[in-house]
Amino acid sequence: MDLEKTAAHARAQMGQKRRLLVCAGAGCFSCGSAETLSTLQKLVKERGLETQVDVVPSGCMGACQKGPLVQLAADEILLQGVAPQNAAAVLDQVLGGRAISPEHKLFSAREPDAPDAHFFQKQQKIVLENCGRINPESLEEYIAVGGYHALHKMLSEMTREAVIAEIKKSGLRGRGGAGYPTGLKWETVAKMVNEQKYVICNADEGDPGAFMDRSVLEGDPHRVLEGMAVAGFAVGADKGYVYCRAEYPLAIKRLEQAIKSARREGLLGREIFRTGFSFDVEIRIGAGAFVCGEETALIASIEGRRGQPRPRPPYPAESGLWKKPTLINNVETFANIAPILTKGGEWFSSIGTPKNAGTKVFALAGKIRNTGLIEVPMGITLREIIFDIGGGIPAGRRFKAVQTGGPSGGCIPEAHLDTPVDYESLQTLGSIMGSGGFIVMDDTSCMVDVARFFMEFCMDESCGKCVPCRVGTKHMHDLLGKICLGQGTMGDLALLEELAPMVKATSLCGLGMTAPNPLLSTLRYFRDEYTAHIRDHRCPAGVCHMDAVEAVR
Amino acid sequence: MSIHVTPDDPRVKRVAREMKLYDRRPDALIQILHIVQEIFGYLPEPVLRLVVKELRVPASRVFGVSTFYHYFSLKPRGEHQCLVCMGTACYVKGAGKILDQLQKTFGLKPGDVTPDGQLGLAQARCLGACGLAPAVVYDEEILARVDPSTVGGMVQEKLRGS
Numbered sequence: 001m002d003l004e005k006t007a008a009h010a011r012a013q014m015g016q017k018r019r020l021l022v023c024a025g026a027g028c029f030s031c032g033s034a035e036t037l038s039t040l041q042k043l044v045k046e047r048g049l050e051t052q053v054d055v056v057p058s059g060c061m062g063a064c065q066k067g068p069l070v071q072l073a074a075d076e077i078l079l080q081g082v083a084p085q086n087a088a089a090v091l092d093q094v095l096g097g098r099a100i101s102p103e104h105k106l107f108s109a110r111e112p113d114a115p116d117a118h119f120f121q122k123q124q125k126i127v128l129e130n131c132g133r134i135n136p137e138s139l140e141e142y143i144a145v146g147g148y149h150a151l152h153k154m155l156s157e158m159t160r161e162a163v164i165a166e167i168k169k170s171g172l173r174g175r176g177g178a179g180y181p182t183g184l185k186w187e188t189v190a191k192m193v194n195e196q197k198y199v200i201c202n203a204d205e206g207d208p209g210a211f212m213d214r215s216v217l218e219g220d221p222h223r224v225l226e227g228m229a230v231a232g233f234a235v236g237a238d239k240g241y242v243y244c245r246a247e248y249p250l251a252i253k254r255l256e257q258a259i260k261s262a263r264r265e266g267l268l269g270r271e272i273f274r275t276g277f278s279f280d281v282e283i284r285i286g287a288g289a290f291v292c293g294e295e296t297a298l299i300a301s302i303e304g305r306r307g308q309p310r311p312r313p314p315y316p317a318e319s320g321l322w323k324k325p326t327l328i329n330n331v332e333t334f335a336n337i338a339p340i341l342t343k344g345g346e347w348f349s350s351i352g353t354p355k356n357a358g359t360k361v362f363a364l365a366g367k368i369r370n371t372g373l374i375e376v377p378m379g380i381t382l383r384e385i386i387f388d389i390g391g392g393i394p395a396g397r398r399f400k401a402v403q404t405g406g407p408s409g410g411c412i413p414e415a416h417l418d419t420p421v422d423y424e425s426l427q428t429l430g431s432i433m434g435s436g437g438f439i440v441m442d443d444t445s446c447m448v449d450v451a452r453f454f455m456e457f458c459m460d461e462s463c464g465k466c467v468p469c470r471v472g473t474k475h476m477h478d479l480l481g482k483i484c485l486g487q488g489t490m491g492d493l494a495l496l497e498e499l500a501p502m503v504k505a506t507s508l509c510g511l512g513m514t515a516p517n518p519l520l521s522t523l524r525y526f527r528d529e530y531t532a533h534i535r536d537h538r539c540p541a542g543v544c545h546m547d548a549v550e551a552v553r
Numbered sequence: 554m555s556i557h558v559t560p561d562d563p564r565v566k567r568v569a570r571e572m573k574l575y576d577r578r579p580d581a582l583i584q585i586l587h588i589v590q591e592i593f594g595y596l597p598e599p600v601l602r603l604v605v606k607e608l609r610v611p612a613s614r615v616f617g618v619s620t621f622y623h624y625f626s627l628k629p630r631g632e633h634q635c636l637v638c639m640g641t642a643c644y645v646k647g648a649g650k651i652l653d654q655l656q657k658t659f660g661l662k663p664g665d666v667t668p669d670g671q672l673g674l675a676q677a678r679c680l681g682a683c684g685l686a687p688a689v690v691y692d693e694e695i696l697a698r699v700d701p702s703t704v705g706g707m708v709q710e711k712l713r714g715s
Contacts, residue, residue: 026681026682027682027684027685030682030685030688030695030697031685031697064683064684064685065684065685067684205681206678206679207679208639208640208641208642208644208678208679209640209641209642209679209683210679210681211681211682211683214681246587246624247677247678247679247680247681248681284583284584285583285584285587286583286622286624287583287586287587287622287623287624287625288622288623288624288625288678289621289622289623290678301583302580303580304578304579304580304581304582304583304584304618305582305614305618306617306618306621306622307621307622363683365641365642365683365684365686366641366642366645366646366683366686367645367646371642371683371684371686372684403641406641437641439641439642439645439683441645445645450645453641453644454641457678463621
């Protein structure tokens, strides 16, 4: 296909009319955005405005709590709470050139002093740049905003080595959570001598409280496919798999559509852009096992087996899917690839901090005013995220802790809120960057109960293969449960402190190695809550029920 | 509970067709189980035996995979399904109380179905709808910012209305 021609044509089409983008992400979808979309489309038709206005669905716009969201593309005005019954009024305001009523106006680029403006101004969008701007179901719109240009540029003028050098120069690190340098990983797979290699996209976003990858797949699926194809060329693979959670039906649907249209236009499949490079992608649907986010377990699952990890080495780069060299990256990592190739590794490395280049997408949730999806440059402080972008804690309550990294991460207290967000700093605090879950807790959350909650999660999700994880998580969970009931002793606490490092040190895979983190971090920062439960039989946050103990006393 | 399936049952034929689309490859097992569950609502044993035969994999492996993954159920599920999200965002906003309330209202434990088979109660790891926390899914509908004190009545009403 002629990329430039398609892009020019699509751009002209998009520029002809005013575009009203209706958020079709899962959050807005659940508050009825599909109906908002059809109502707006119907109104436009009824009023004979089809030549002036285009109403199209789009990806996540970020402010998930205020949905359904509608964006007026050219003017960069974001409208909130556009329920179907308000659609007519909003359309009048938008087309009549009248002022948007305050209850619907969320943000306008022309009025940077609005109360919620920080939510947008402190963000920097690379991964999410197309989410909320294009129709995710339209390949043409993706091409119009520069999509598949990186793939084309690479295939017409770059060698494998040059691609890898560019990724290395960018300083991109794996966005799945561990932060392994992406370029180095690619180079390792590229060096393997084998006629068959694979590329896998890990979309098994299992952390409770995380929805970044889902939003990217729903809002800009072609971006991920393009990143995978670039990776395929760089490492010498002609086949890719996306391993996606079954809990994300909309993401799967959009991805299926995207693969189909990319194949139709020759952007996936045999001899892409009439070069010697062939690459195709298949979707594999997970079946609800957190451990399948671990790369060797994920591979077992794609092979149709139980998702149990195996010892490494050999690493998948050497012996992965069907024992062939395999590159595994996360959704967000792949979504960063096309812009790096288009704008250069140097550009990317200038964003963020020297050792942590680029941006990170976080899913803000919990006790925070602005729940939703954000993308920030690395190195921003936790405080800026929570209070400037997130708008602070609602209902006049006090901030207590922020939990990053899900069941593998930890709880960070107020004293450390000025820490910059990067892989190393968060690890020093006893948490991890993780894939981007970011849950804020106020003084009504009990830290012992939170530790018990995550331990229950890890206990349930332990695959059972190795003893430290299978037995250790169960034992720690029971001890935490006892403390929550006010029946714990200081001896139990000592036992927990002995078990946690042991499970960390001896488990087979990342699940067990990180399972004690929520426990250890709460013990480190909120030890007084543990002792209050044990010595005073009292839950300071008022969450744990200690009726049984009260009755005995 | 078991069901009787015959080879000419249209549902069984559909499963057979889908297996053929995957060339009866053993690595397609999980994808096939998804299809079986979509058609029957759960994984009936006689159908699993058919999968064993067609994909030429040991019964132990099919059973192992079916029980390893949370998404699959070997028991029939309720006519209607009430799924309480227990993700972190929902949990810190009171999902535990919602689950308690539903257990009390219907006398059900998570994973159980009412004796009349009308309602099944289950908990989800995380629906990724954290902006709507605490969330409950009734059949296909997401109920956002659910109040523990009214959730029992709300689900009862939905059951009566259906």
